[in-house]
Amino acid sequence: MDIEQHVRLWNQASIKILDIRHHVMRTGEQVKGYRLPASGFLYTARGSAQVALDGKFYEVNKLQVLHGGKGIGLDISGVEDCFEYYMIYYRASLPLPSSRELQALLEQQLPFHIQYAFVPHYPIVLYNYVTSLNQMWRQADALSKFQVKTLFYQFVHELLRQLDAQGIPTMKPNMVAQAIRYLNERYAEPIMVDGLAELLDCSAGHLSRRFKKETGSSLIEYLTRIRIHKARELLLHTDASLQAVAESVGIPDAMYFNRIFKKYVGISPGRFKTSYVHLPSDQYNATGRSESSIVRRTFRRYIHNGDNHYQYKQKGDSRIPMKPKQSITLLLMLSLTLLLSACSGTSNTTAASGNGNGSNAAQQTNSGQATQQPSTQEKVIQHAWGETVIKGEPQNIISLFPAATDYLLALGIVPQAASSNEEGSDQFPTYLADRLQGQKNLGWQVEPNFESILALEPDLIIGQDFMGESFASLNKIAPTLFAEKVKDEQGIIRMKTSLLKLGDMLGRTEQAKQVIADYEKLAAEGKEKIKQAIGDDTVMFLRLSDKEVRYYSKRNYEVLYDDLGLQAPASIPDPADSMQVISLEKLPSIDPDHIFLLSSDPAETTEMQKTEVWKSLKAVQNNHVYLVDYGLWFQGPGGPIGQTKIIEETVQFLTQ
Incomplete structure (x- = not known):
């Protein structure tokens, strides 16, 4: 641990004491599988026990200090007679604005998440701070709560001083x-x-x-x-x-x-x-894989780093990963497809037109099939991941990511199969579901399932740009293109540029231009309506997560801050990244006129709404907080259909 940098981050951070607890355990009692709800210090007062932090065991006696980050596993066993200890839970975050260098330092040092245990040379000083903290925490008056924060800083100062002097090693959490x-x-x-x-x-x-x-x-x-x-x-x-x-x-x-x-x-x-x-x-290993220690047959208090690793991906390996049992059938299917394709000199084809005004595009049915005869024309497309050869106009098109599906649908192409909205889900994105009725759901395909893709016998695969490592394998199944979220020099995702790029590759440039023209018209009309309704009021888009709010800038939400011209609060400069975490306590100093709030947890939203901090915001007091759909507002930005629907909802919210 670099103590200088460690102290620097503690000095810059905004600290909130969440809870202080006093525990006494008796002989035979245990704590198993408890996960710290926040970063915390454990200070032992008397007795001895075995304490494990994420499976790392410490023989602990009185007047010792342990530290762990949020989510770390805590186990206590081996209590003889009694074991008395205190838990001090806190939350730390860098206030906004903070430099990119400081943010990088935070990610590198992890001062509020590292774990360690040590016997301080001067334990009584720390013990006095801890007992005073516990006493003040039990008082209800505001002055006592203020003193808690003062004492906590003194406790941390003394602890870091002794930690540095004793050269105690620390461990970053895995x-x-x-x-x-x-x-x-x-x-x-x-x-x-x-x-x-x-x-x-x-x-x-x-x-x-x-x-x-x-x-x-x-x-x-x-x-x-x-x-x-x-x-x-x-x-x-x-x-x-x-x-x-x-x-x-x-x-x-x-x-x-x-x-x-x-x-x-x-x-x-x-x-x-x-x-x-x-x-x-x-x-009875039907998968043909070694399955050592998938589920522990006997309870162990550690995790063996060699266990549970099912798949190893080697760079440069262009084979299609498959289950051994299914690979023969699927490879025969692929070989037969290639053989028939070679014999006929043609391939199954499609393209679909949204408006019917593309000269080389076939009219599309609801199932994504073309009504005209397949073309034998060959098109070679060069891109960042290599080369894709498309023969004719593909008929059986599949999409591997919601954003790619958005682009395709906007261009008038309904994929035969498309990915789900998130991991573990078999639902399409909410804002696209009505356009995908009757189509096959591929499940979550961020890491492509080559077997399920191959079984569909696609003519064209459309993935997303972050799937670049899978290009070689996917392109062996069928011609593959990636939709790109193109960013400008400021790092802002530009939907219109992205759509045009994919439209050009698919021979649908005119359709893309028409979609953009319609979008620009809608945005201009919406911008004027909003301007008349709210003037120069400020607007923030926030996502609630663990009693914190995450502010998303125009790097991801050009639709709000560029296309509709909404004004972000002056006290929030455009962050270097697309998202910044803001503690709930910081919101009153920003105090926007309008808030778009995204949350996937209704209980957490209700809890926040009950706080005095939240109630103090003028957006709350003026009933200008708008709860928005998670599927649309989190997955829709960057896609033409998603952003169109966001414009419609934004205008409705701000002009009603």
């Missing part, structure tokens, strides 16, 4: 290890990536990327394999019904359980139970 432990312990409960990310105090995107990088698998894929493995054990070793097994592993829908089990194991759960009930575990 969020992937924490996530794996959580999945193994809580697989039977409903688990969403967003919720787990909030528990670990990070963004869902950051957690997903780290998890995939370290395990080779997506978080939801990993969780599903844990559940299926546990279900296999229950089917083999118990007489529980299929419904009971499904519920016990966190998949209460029996039909979905049957489908997902068959997908991973190769046969239905009922057939598996009757066929393999007498076989040892190493003879």
Whole structure:
């Protein structure tokens, strides 16, 4: 730990004391699987015990200090006679505006998340601060609460001084290890990536990327394999019904359980139970994979870093990843398709026109099929990931990401199959669902499922630009293009440029131009209506997450701050990134006239609305807070259909 940088961040941070608790444990009592709701200090007053922070054990005696970040696992055992300790929970965030250098330093140092345990040379000084903190915290008056903050800073100052003097090593938390432990312990409960990310105090995107990088698998894929493995054990070793097994592993829908089990194991759960009930575990591995330690057969207090890694992706490997059991059939299918294509000299084709005014475009039916005869024309498209050759006009087009689906639909192309709205979901994005009725749902495809894609025999695959690593594999299945969210020199995503680029590649430039013209007309009319209704009032778009609000700038929301000309509060400069975290306590100093609020948790929204801080905002007092649809307002920006609907809703909110 770089103590100078550590202290610098503590000095810059906005600190809020969340809770102070005093605990006394007796002989035989234990704490198991408790997750810290916030960053916190544990100070031992008397007695001894074994204390584990995320599986790392410490033999703890009286007058010792431990620290851990939000979401870290806490276990206490081995209590003899009694074990008395204090917990001090706090939240720390950098106030806005803060420099990019300071934000980078925060991510590098993680001062409020690192874990350590040490025996201070001068424990009584710290003990006095802790007991005074506990005493003041119990007082209800405002002056005592103010003194709590003063004492806390003195406690941290003394602790850091002793920590530096003693040269105590610290350990940054491994969020992937924490996530794996959580999945193994809580697989039977409903688990969403967003919720787990909030528990670990990070963004869902950051957690997903780290998890995939370290395990080779997506978080939801990993969780599903844990559940299926546990279900296999229950089917083999118990007489529980299929419904009971499904519920016990966190998949209460029996039909979905049957489908997902068959997908991973190769046969239905009922057939598996009757066929393999007498076989040892190493003879019923239907997937052909090694499955060491997917679910722990005996309780262990640590996580072995070699366990649970199902897939390893090597750079430069252009083979299509598939399950061994299914690969032969699917590769035969692919080979036959290529053979027939080579013999005929043509390929199945389509393109669809939204308006019917494209000279080289066929009219489209609701199923995405073209009514004219396929063309033999070949088109070679050069792009950042290589080269794509499209023969004729593809008929069976599939989309692997909501934004790409938005672009296609805007251009008049209804894909035969499209991705779902999020991980673990079988629903299309809410704002696109009416246009995709009757089309196949591919599920979440951020990490493409090559088998399911190959089985659809697509003529053209449309992915999103962040899928670049999968281009070679996808292009072996069918010609592949990526929709790009093009950014300008300021880093702002420009929808119109993005749409034109994809339109050019698909031969739909005129359709793209017409969509843009219609959009610009709608935006100009909406801008004028809003100007007449609210004048120069300020507007903020906020997302509620863990009692914090996240401010999104025009880097992601050009539709609000550029196209509709809404004014952000002057006290919030345009951040370097698309999103900035603002503590709830900072909002009154910004105090916008209007707030668009996005939240996926109604209970959290209700809790925030009850706070005096929230009630003090003039937007709240004037009834100018607008709760918006999560699917549209979080996934819609950047897409022409999404932004069109956002304009319509914004005008309605601000002019009603």
